[in-house]
Amino acid sequence: MADVGASPLLELRGVTNTFGALKANDGVSLAVGAGRIHALLGENGAGKSTLVKIVFGVLKPDSGDMLWQGAPVEVASPAAARKLGIGMVFQHFSLFDAMTVAENVALGLDGARADAALERRIVEVAESYGLPLDPRRATHTLSVGERQRIEIVRALLQDPKLLVMDEPTSVLTPQEVERLFVTLRKLRDEGRSILYISHKLREIEELCDAATILRQGRVVAEVDPRRTDARRMAELMIGSELKGVARPAARAPGEVRLAVRGLDLPPEGQFETPLRGASFEVRAGEVLGIAGVAGNGQVELMRALTGERRAPRADMILLDGAPVGALGPEARRKLGLAGAPEERNGHAAVGDMSLADNAFLSARHVRGLTSRGALRPRAARAYARDVIAAFAVKAGGPDALARSLSGGNLQKYVVGREMLQAPKVFVVAQPTWGVDAGATAAIRQAIVDLAAGGAAVVVVSQDLDELREISDRLVALNAGRVSRAVDAASASVEEIGLMMGGVHGEPPAATGGAVGLAH
Amino acid sequence: MNATIVVSIAMSIVAAATPLLLAALGELVAEKSGTLNLGVEGMMLLGAVSAAIVALTTGDLWLAAGAAALAGALGAGLFAVLTLSLTANQVATGLALTIFGQGVSSLVGKDFVGREVHRLPEVFPAALAEHPLARVLFGYDAFVYFSVAAALAVAWFLSRTRAGLVLRAVGEGDSSAHALGYRVIAVRYGASLFGGAMAGLAGAYFSLSLTPTWAVGLTAGRGWIALALVTFSGWRPGRLLFGAYLFGAMMIFELQAKAFGLTLVPPEALAMAPYLATIAALTIISAGRAGANLRAPACLGKPFRATA
Numbered sequence: 072m073a074d075v076g077a078s079p080l081l082e083l084r085g086v087t088n089t090f091g092a093l094k095a096n097d098g099v100s101l102a103v104g105a106g107r108i109h110a111l112l113g114e115n116g117a118g119k120s121t122l123v124k125i126v127f128g129v130l131k132p133d134s135g136d137m138l139w140q141g142a143p144v145e146v147a148s149p150a151a152a153r154k155l156g157i158g159m160v161f162q163h164f165s166l167f168d169a170m171t172v173a174e175n176v177a178l179g180l181d182g183a184r185a186d187a188a189l190e191r192r193i194v195e196v197a198e199s200y201g202l203p204l205d206p207r208r209a210t211h212t213l214s215v216g217e218r219q220r221i222e223i224v225r226a227l228l229q230d231p232k233l234l235v236m237d238e239p240t241s242v243l244t245p246q247e248v249e250r251l252f253v254t255l256r257k258l259r260d261e262g263r264s265i266l267y268i269s270h271k272l273r274e275i276e277e278l279c280d281a282a283t284i285l286r287q288g289r290v291v292a293e294v295d296p297r298r299t300d301a302r303r304m305a306e307l308m309i310g311s312e313l314k315g316v317a318r319p320a321a322r323a324p325g326e327v328r329l330a331v332r333g334l335d336l337p338p339e340g341q342f343e344t345p346l347r348g349a350s351f352e353v354r355a356g357e358v359l360g361i362a363g364v365a366g367n368g369q370v371e372l373m374r375a376l377t378g379e380r381r382a383p384r385a386d387m388i389l390l391d392g393a394p395v396g397a398l399g400p401e402a403r404r405k406l407g408l409a410g411a412p413e414e415r416n417g418h419a420a421v422g423d424m425s426l427a428d429n430a431f432l433s434a435r436h437v438r439g440l441t442s443r444g445a446l447r448p449r450a451a452r453a454y455a456r457d458v459i460a461a462f463a464v465k466a467g468g469p470d471a472l473a474r475s476l477s478g479g480n481l482q483k484y485v486v487g488r489e490m491l492q493a494p495k496v497f498v499v500a501q502p503t504w505g506v507d508a509g510a511t512a513a514i515r516q517a518i519v520d521l522a523a524g525g526a527a528v529v530v531v532s533q534d535l536d537e538l539r540e541i542s543d544r545l546v547a548l549n550a551g552r553v554s555r556a557v558d559a560a561s562a563s564v565e566e567i568g569l570m571m572g573g574v575h576g577e578p579p580a581a582t583g584g585a586v587g588l589a590h
Numbered sequence: 591m592n593a594t595i596v597v598s599i600a601m602s603i604v605a606a607a608t609p610l611l612l613a614a615l616g617e618l619v620a621e622k623s624g625t626l627n628l629g630v631e632g633m634m635l636l637g638a639v640s641a642a643i644v645a646l647t648t649g650d651l652w653l654a655a656g657a658a659a660l661a662g663a664l665g666a667g668l669f670a671v672l673t674l675s676l677t678a679n680q681v682a683t684g685l686a687l688t689i690f691g692q693g694v695s696s697l698v699g700k701d702f703v704g705r706e707v708h709r710l711p712e713v714f715p716a717a718l719a720e721h722p723l724a725r726v727l728f729g730y731d732a733f734v735y736f737s738v739a740a741a742l743a744v745a746w747f748l749s750r751t752r753a754g755l756v757l758r759a760v761g762e763g764d765s766s767a768h769a770l771g772y773r774v775i776a777v778r779y780g781a782s783l784f785g786g787a788m789a790g791l792a793g794a795y796f797s798l799s800l801t802p803t804w805a806v807g808l809t810a811g812r813g814w815i816a817l818a819l820v821t822f823s824g825w826r827p828g829r830l831l832f833g834a835y836l837f838g839a840m841m842i843f844e845l846q847a848k849a850f851g852l853t854l855v856p857p858e859a860l861a862m863a864p865y866l867a868t869i870a871a872l873t874i875i876s877a878g879r880a881g882a883n884l885r886a887p888a889c890l891g892k893p894f895r896a897t898a
């Protein structure tokens with residue numbers, strides 16, 4: 072490693088960046104020491120991503136200085152950042168689906184071509200850091216965890232002094248997270264620094280040596296995460312007292328509202344996961360969590376439950392005892408089964424339509440937003456306003472286009488639109504994906520309250536903490552199979568992690584067993 | 591049928607395929623970068639009329655070819671400014687470019703209609719192309735050899751060079767490419783201009799070799815065939831080469847069938863044959879393989895705004 076002396080590897084001084092009226096960063100200063108894992112902690116919209124883009128040369132700050140090993144530098148482009156020794160692992164991976172792993176890596180290196188020499192280097196680096204990767208595979212055939220490895224290997228091939236990672240664990244299983252942490256600690260021990268962006272406090276406690284907390288574009292605190300209480304960090308992050316989900320007192324669950332019996336669903340396309348004999352029940356007043364790594368049949372199960380895909384036999388899915396497997400989404404909605412899929416913009420909502428028009432799409436029968444085939448725009452706008460008010464959606468009113476909302480706000484709108492129809496059964500996928508802590512708490516509370524009101528709720532999520540917080544019982548989805556149900560309160564993370572299995576094709580025993588989250 | 595007729599049929603197939611190949615190669619590169627320019631026909635007409643005017647006024651055929659490439663590139667440049675810099679809709683702008691090319695070419699070509707252009711010379715000396723079989727290989731002008739070389743060069747460029755990789759990346763994921771520090775708009779400008787220059791050359795082939803003269807609407811809709819070839823070839827230069835020659839062959843067979851007085855099928859049905867056969871053939875060869883390798887570039891036709 073280069074001699075870094077006493078000055079930190081990277082230092083930012085008074086960085087300010089303004090978009091229109093919004094100050095994304097307001098006089099942010101931070102210093103990352105050599106050989107340290109430094110956390111950048113903050114909610115969505117706190118200015119983390121903007122700051123990272125400045126460090127990586129994608130954005131130019133309006134004012135402020137950046138120092139590299141004590142000397143002021145101007146990072147005009149990502150290429151300049153790479154030249155300094157800054158590597159980047161993006162949150163929304165900067166990958167090209169139609170290309171091979173090697174081509175994707177080559178695009179992140181300066182002047183590289185995807186040839187045999189590069190393929191060898193990829194395999195070498197991948198193996199020495201425990202990130203197995205086949206350079207010839209087409210990227211769209213890989214799991215999310217494998218895709219992330221492409222980004223990491225790409226960054227490591229440049230021998231970076233500083234690795235910037237934007238929310239790297241949001242899509243990984245506990246075992247994958249543990250494996251990633253092993254890699255990251257190894258990198259630190261080699262003397263490299265890592266700027267680790269996250270809002271997951273437990274990971275930061277476990278991994279990081281220092282933390283800078285951002286709120287509304289400003290640094291609100293510098294803490295040592297190893298010595299600071301997670302609750303305290305969370306409160307600094309959101310700027311108010313953190314409220315946990317209030318669960319109703321335990322009581323006997325009611326009737327079985329939704330039953331899935333031996334649901335087999337062959338794959339429709341090359342990259343779909345078949346469902347194999349999926350069986351589970353959800354009772355009135357109960358939240359059933361479905362854990363699992365993406366690509367194990369979550370999307371397919373959601374589509375089967377909402378009716379986007381019909382079950383092979385009607386009695387494979389029972390709603391209040393009546394077979395609904397042969398019915399489409401519209402018919403199921405009328406019977407009280409509502410759903411909110413994972414992809415909010417484009418699946419749950421039409422981005423180019425207003426919130427009121429989006430209300431028609433799912434609530435027109437239950438809420439009477441049409442009359443004899445004609446739309447009732449005033450009723451729809453009133454309903455959209457109700458949803459906006461009840462779920463504190465930040466939007467310009469019922470006429471705002473769905474795509475103009477931030478991810479978290481659109482999610483609140485989509486979930487609220489279904490919940491205000493008072494469904495008997497509600498199925499929702501990744502309810503708080505990419506949603507900030509405040510909105511997350513609101514959505515989770517709404518889910519618990521809906522169940523407390525007598526509905527049966529199915530939550531498909533990759534976030535184990537979330538499932539343990541709101542579910543009564545948990546099952547895991549692995550390669551299209553649904554595991555036995557466990558009690559959410561008493562099951563350990565290790566147990567659930569093993570139920571979820573490893574990455575595609577890897578037996579969980581190979582990575583699991585000995586590892587587990589240390590907490 | 592004697593050898594001379596076979597040779598002349600083979601040679602007319604090559605001649606018919608050449609402008610398709612040139613225009614389609616240019617469009618393929620443009621589409622690989624994510625820009626969908628439906629104005630190929632218009633750019634071909636601009637090229638054809640420029641080549642005719644320059645050839646008739648200066649007598650310099652190479653200058654004429656250069657002018658055609660420049661005219662096509664200017665048309666593409668107009669398209670690029672509107673769609674890439676001003677983010678106008680690509681489909682509408684491309685259609686407008688075709689109409690624009692039709693109008694401009696008939697306007698500026700008014701005084702040149704029907705005047706015979708001195709035809710492009712053959713590349714190889716006549717002695718080499720004396721034998722009928724040798725003529726099939728050595729009896730063409732420079733455009734023919736250039737078009738085949740260009741197909742190989744484009745294939746090599748896209749799959750083997752760094753610049754080609756970046757161009758494909760821009761077409762597959764504009765925001766990813768931007769995040770990695772590639773200049774999405776600049777790459778697309780370059781690809782569009784190349785597409786325009788190739789379309790201009792394709793037009794020049796009509797007025798310098800095929801006809802060789804200028805007439806209103808000289809390119810007779812071949813720009814649209816070139817566009818279709820790009821799609822049906824699955825954005826692969828090798829398949830494009832095959833498709834262009836297949837279409838050329840079908841067109842010549844149609845002409846021959848008419849000439850021989852084939853009355854079994856109505857002439858209108860015969861005229862459809864090249865289009866149907868080419869589309870059918872390319873669809874069938876594409877259907878066998880996994881679709882993913884032959885799909886359109888993911889960002890094709892989508893406007894890109896750098897929001898950082």
